[in-house]
Amino acid sequence: MNPATRSNDLPTLIVVGNGMVGHHCIEQLIANGALGQYRILVFGEEPQRAYDRVHLSEYFNGSDSEALAMSDAALYRQPGLTLHLGTPVLEIDRVRREVITTRGAFAYQRLVLATGSYPFVPPIAGAEGEARLLYRTLDDLDGIRAAARGKRRGVVVGGGLLGLEAANALKSIGLQAHVVEFAPRLMPVQLDEFGGAALKQRIQELGVGVHLSRATQSITAGSEYRYRMNFAAGEFLETDLIVFSAGIRPQDALARACGLKLGECGGVAVDDLCLTSDPAIHAIGECAAWNDSVFGLVAPGYQMARSVAAQLCGLVDMSAPFRGADMSTRLKLLGVDVGSIGDAHAAQPGARSYRYIDEATASYRRLVVAADGKRVLGAVLVGDNSYYDTLLQYAQNGIEPPEDPASLIMPAGGGAPALGVDALPDSATLCSCHNVSKGAVCAAIDGGCTDVAAVKACTRAGSGCGGCAALLKQVVEHELSVRGIAVDKSLCEHFAHTRQELFHFVSVEGIERFEELLARHGKGRIGCDICKPAVGSILASCWNRPITEPALIPLQDTNDTFMANMQKNGTYSVVPRIPGGEITPDGLIAIGAVAKKYDLYTKITGGQRIDLFGAQLHELPEIWSELIAAGFETGHAYGKSLRTVKSCVGSTWCRYGVQDSVAMALRLENRYKGLRSPHKIKFAVSGCTRECAEAQSKDIGVIATENGWNLYVCGNGGMRPRHAELFATDLSDESLVRTIDRLLMFYIRTADKLQRTSVWRESLEGGLDYLKAVILNDSLDLAAELEAQMQRVVDRYQCEWANALQDTEKLKRFRTFVNQQGGDPEIRFVRERGQRRPARDEELGALANTEENPA
Amino acid sequence: MSSSETLHSGNALAWQPVCRQTDLVANSGVVVRLGDEQIALFYLPETEQQVFAVGNRDPKSAANVIGRGLLGQLAGELVIASPLYKQHFRLSDGGCLEYPEQRLKVWPARLREATVEIASRGDEKPA
Numbered sequence A: 001m002n003p004a005t006r007s008n009d010l011p012t013l014i015v016v017g018n019g020m021v022g023h024h025c026i027e028q029l030i031a032n033g034a035l036g037q038y039r040i041l042v043f044g045e046e047p048q049r050a051y052d053r054v055h056l057s058e059y060f061n062g063s064d065s066e067a068l069a070m071s072d073a074a075l076y077r078q079p080g081l082t083l084h085l086g087t088p089v090l091e092i093d094r095v096r097r098e099v100i101t102t103r104g105a106f107a108y109q110r111l112v113l114a115t116g117s118y119p120f121v122p123p124i125a126g127a128e129g130e131a132r133l134l135y136r137t138l139d140d141l142d143g144i145r146a147a148a149r150g151k152r153r154g155v156v157v158g159g160g161l162l163g164l165e166a167a168n169a170l171k172s173i174g175l176q177a178h179v180v181e182f183a184p185r186l187m188p189v190q191l192d193e194f195g196g197a198a199l200k201q202r203i204q205e206l207g208v209g210v211h212l213s214r215a216t217q218s219i220t221a222g223s224e225y226r227y228r229m230n231f232a233a234g235e236f237l238e239t240d241l242i243v244f245s246a247g248i249r250p251q252d253a254l255a256r257a258c259g260l261k262l263g264e265c266g267g268v269a270v271d272d273l274c275l276t277s278d279p280a281i282h283a284i285g286e287c288a289a290w291n292d293s294v295f296g297l298v299a300p301g302y303q304m305a306r307s308v309a310a311q312l313c314g315l316v317d318m319s320a321p322f323r324g325a326d327m328s329t330r331l332k333l334l335g336v337d338v339g340s341i342g343d344a345h346a347a348q349p350g351a352r353s354y355r356y357i358d359e360a361t362a363s364y365r366r367l368v369v370a371a372d373g374k375r376v377l378g379a380v381l382v383g384d385n386s387y388y389d390t391l392l393q394y395a396q397n398g399i400e401p402p403e404d405p406a407s408l409i410m411p412a413g414g415g416a417p418a419l420g421v422d423a424l425p426d427s428a429t430l431c432s433c434h435n436v437s438k439g440a441v442c443a444a445i446d447g448g449c450t451d452v453a454a455v456k457a458c459t460r461a462g463s464g465c466g467g468c469a470a471l472l473k474q475v476v477e478h479e480l481s482v483r484g485i486a487v488d489k490s491l492c493e494h495f496a497h498t499r500q501e502l503f504h505f506v507s508v509e510g511i512e513r514f515e516e517l518l519a520r521h522g523k524g525r526i527g528c529d530i531c532k533p534a535v536g537s538i539l540a541s542c543w544n545r546p547i548t549e550p551a552l553i554p555l556q557d558t559n560d561t562f563m564a565n566m567q568k569n570g571t572y573s574v575v576p577r578i579p580g581g582e583i584t585p586d587g588l589i590a591i592g593a594v595a596k597k598y599d600l601y602t603k604i605t606g607g608q609r610i611d612l613f614g615a616q617l618h619e620l621p622e623i624w625s626e627l628i629a630a631g632f633e634t635g636h637a638y639g640k641s642l643r644t645v646k647s648c649v650g651s652t653w654c655r656y657g658v659q660d661s662v663a664m665a666l667r668l669e670n671r672y673k674g675l676r677s678p679h680k681i682k683f684a685v686s687g688c689t690r691e692c693a694e695a696q697s698k699d700i701g702v703i704a705t706e707n708g709w710n711l712y713v714c715g716n717g718g719m720r721p722r723h724a725e726l727f728a729t730d731l732s733d734e735s736l737v738r739t740i741d742r743l744l745m746f747y748i749r750t751a752d753k754l755q756r757t758s759v760w761r762e763s764l765e766g767g768l769d770y771l772k773a774v775i776l777n778d779s780l781d782l783a784a785e786l787e788a789q790m791q792r793v794v795d796r797y798q799c800e801w802a803n804a805l806q807d808t809e810k811l812k813r814f815r816t817f818v819n820q821q822g823g824d825p826e827i828r829f830v831r832e833r834g835q836r837r838p839a840r841d842e843e844l845g846a847l848a849n850t851e852e853n854p855a
Numbered sequence B: 001m002s003s004s005e006t007l008h009s010g011n012a013l014a015w016q017p018v019c020r021q022t023d024l025v026a027n028s029g030v031v032v033r034l035g036d037e038q039i040a041l042f043y044l045p046e047t048e049q050q051v052f053a054v055g056n057r058d059p060k061s062a063a064n065v066i067g068r069g070l071l072g073q074l075a076g077e078l079v080i081a082s083p084l085y086k087q088h089f090r091l092s093d094g095g096c097l098e099y100p101e102q103r104l105k106v107w108p109a110r111l112r113e114a115t116v117e118i119a120s121r122g123d124e125k126p127a
């Protein structure tokens, strides 16, 4: 039977609100088979499909609304489910059982309210326009962005969790940010006095102004900035825009108007089953008041959504009643860890507190313990959330604290007995977003899951706010090892070996081809996109044959295959090597000429060189032959290999320089260029301790001293920055190179696939001392071998592009189509700021009628 | 595609030469253009079918790049990983392992003498 026609006979279920909780309810309904029982209509006031409001601020850091969406659009396109966006429900007619919208009236049999909440704006004269911005929806953020254009200062009213997040957002779009809070401390709900003070200090250090105990009385025109906020006693603060984040109120307007019972402080009153005073209507999420309280977090809302979805589908055993929720939170605000667990204010009678205050680093921890000392009631953390998981487990699971409870919050190293994951009871909730207990994780493992990804897919643990990821991983790995299941470190389904083991086979057995390694040590005949590039990299590290050799080509990711980085529209970028960032005027002109000829978008990179974007596959060989003729070599911007050696100008020009940092950078870049490794490697050389080349943020950092060079290792920027560590001091040129040879080759031999030096270093048992022993004191008797291996790679270096250009067979690969010449006619560009860039979707229609694409 | 109707009427597939065997790259992909259609051809000499033809457009990025992806085998299925966002498509029916709503077109393909032929059925295989 066609489900679309059948669903007309089904009762109608209407969900009002397509926010996080409304969406979760739909997902749960679908999973419970509701589409066979109801025709479902969803009305959402916002123009977008449900998105991840918790990560709203990422919208300012480059995420677009689609990246924040909670689901693929396809979810709502299923037969029997209709989503009306941009369609507020205006009224509920409970007698006729209809909702009234701008699109007309729709009858329901069951109704779920998930209208969330709205920001509260205190009544202040003059709070309007750009002095009355909000921070709740994507539209609000667009509004803030528009208001901030060309402005200098922004103020957030409200120093709670969301206010601080809004302040961070203002800062991230380049405004000087201030927070004005009515209470005498920040985050008054979650933190106590000392916690608030520590947080204030940290936040001020970041350059955000904090003004406490200030009530804004009126907003008038300013003299230096657009607005002036007037406080008591003639105090004031001037600003260009004002964002209100002074608390939220449940969105209960519909319920109020149709006479549903409300909670004492607002919100649609619901019982344990999330039923309102009308048995046909449920309310869930932030609009619902259970026991007269509303819950401003997503996890309790999800709990309600699950319960209601199960009830509506008649799944009695799954419809666990809602009995309140844990409001513990852990966040990173402006880069500062803040955590609040349970009874943070020691409100329970007889509760005792332990406090740890570190004024030097503005860290604060408070532990609240029951009168009998046998239970942890709550905690406050500022500055270091590494204590959060353990304390939360103590509090939630009633685990008895140690005899001296203070040891739980003492700095690590003070011998605090960290709570092993085996101490957790089965009932312990690991993931509160999806309500997954340790028991459920164990069951998933017993049911055949053998890694975190499988457990995640099976239980959904970790797929909400992500806050439980670390704990989940610990539990999974612990439970696997308890069951005698080796934690699976296999590369992929074709190799039951680690990268390190494969490296060993390749180098000891002299294997030079993937097929040979697969036949001897793997499974199947084809491999996959995990093992092929990993083995390709190992083969290159060991033997350094040109990666365009026919046997090696099928192993490479597209970037290595075509020796260029693929961009979002299928074109490539071209990066010639510019060792140390030193380039002659003729070199610059040559690059400029090529860029101009091929109309390539040109940009100076963060690595002191020049990137040319927008080349089509068939253009790459011509572009490279011109660059090579002008004396350039490939920059390996596409490879897991040496990227750049950044340099400062050093003693040649700089009044402070003590060594020739440019010459050393050139020497190092020319030595290690072309070295393939588990991940990319970056170097920098600074001419003195002022460190203009930022060497301490590199895999290999070199800083000149009066007597030679200090070597720093295993730093990086990127997703998780890590400072490099001082490894050896006052090295001569020769010993510097020898040390780097050994260290890099040891890394290449022993690291995991796609592991940067920083992560590798952190995973080394024995830490830095061990590494020093191996590299500097040759404790494994390996040094000579490592140096020889590096020398072989260095000796075999050739520019891959020069090599490929000499071989017509290899060049055949650079054809967009093998049956016709030219490029892909569907690649379209527009011009912006004097250069070409890929056309966006919405620009394509207009282009099709006007411009012919140069093929 | 108009050709699909003619195909459905009879069982005989209309085979059409698209390039030479020497244009193929073993264990990797190349692309041919037929009319407005871009077709990625993968050559796996060790398998029974040897040549596979699927749509070149990556549904996720809307870029024409599938032919430049990496071939592999996952749980016994031959797959191509998109070079941009790395999702996997089965060569057999174009279905995507990670996102069922994404799908590549699939054409019957074969090697005849030294010529690559595909059957010009511009339709998805029924799942």
Ligand code: SRM
Binding pocket: A565, A566, A567, A573, A574, A575, A603, A604, A605, A606, A607, A608, A609, A610, A611, A637, A643, A644, A680, A682, A697, A698, A715, A716, A717, A718, A719, A720, A756
């Ligand atoms: C072009 C450039 C940005 C720019 O316009 O300045 C750039 C562009 C890309 N970066 Fe980067 N990164 C560039 C400097 C950096 C830097 C700064 C630096 O090197 O001083 C960093 C942080 C420093 C570091 O790596 O420690 C950086 C951290 C990353 C990361 C995160 C790495 C990490 O370990 O967390 C990635 C992702 C990855 O490699 O997996 C990445 C990946 C990329 C990729 C390759 C993404 C991709 O796969 O398409 C970008 C493509 C470049 C292209 O097509 O040519 N890029 N990238 C810079 C090229 C430098 C160069 O000349 O080679």
Ligand SMILES: Cc1cc2nc3c(=O)[nH]c(=O)nc-3n(C[C@H](O)[C@H](O)[C@H](O)COP(=O)(O)OP(=O)(O)OC[C@H]3O[C@@H](n4cnc5c(N)ncnc54)[C@H](O)[C@@H]3O)c2cc1C
Binding pocket: A016, A017, A018, A019, A020, A021, A022, A023, A043, A044, A045, A046, A053, A054, A055, A056, A057, A087, A088, A089, A090, A114, A115, A116, A117, A135, A136, A137, A162, A165, A251, A254, A284, A285, A286, A287, A295, A296, A297, A298, A299, A301, A331, A465
């Ligand atoms: C910046 C920010 C950061 C946050 N960080 C966290 C965090 O770290 N952890 C955490 O747990 N929580 C966090 N929250 C709170 C979390 O986002 C909410 O708890 C969650 O979104 C509540 O879901 P909801 O569906 O009840 O409400 P919402 O997500 O607000 O959705 C309600 C939807 O209903 C719509 N609606 C309202 N009235 C109508 C009507 N009459 N007709 C049709 N549609 C209507 C609204 O437009 C809205 O789209 C944060 C919130 C913000 C704003």
Ligand code: SF4
Binding pocket: A648, A649, A650, A651, A654, A655, A656, A657, A658, A661, A686, A687, A688, A689, A690, A691, A692, A693
């Ligand atoms: S690091 Fe030292 S030598 Fe190099 S530019 Fe800066 S101040 Fe000059």
Ligand code: FES
Binding pocket: A430, A431, A432, A433, A434, A461, A462, A463, A464, A465, A466, A467, A468, A469
């Ligand atoms: S607690 Fe949010 S994803 Fe697990």
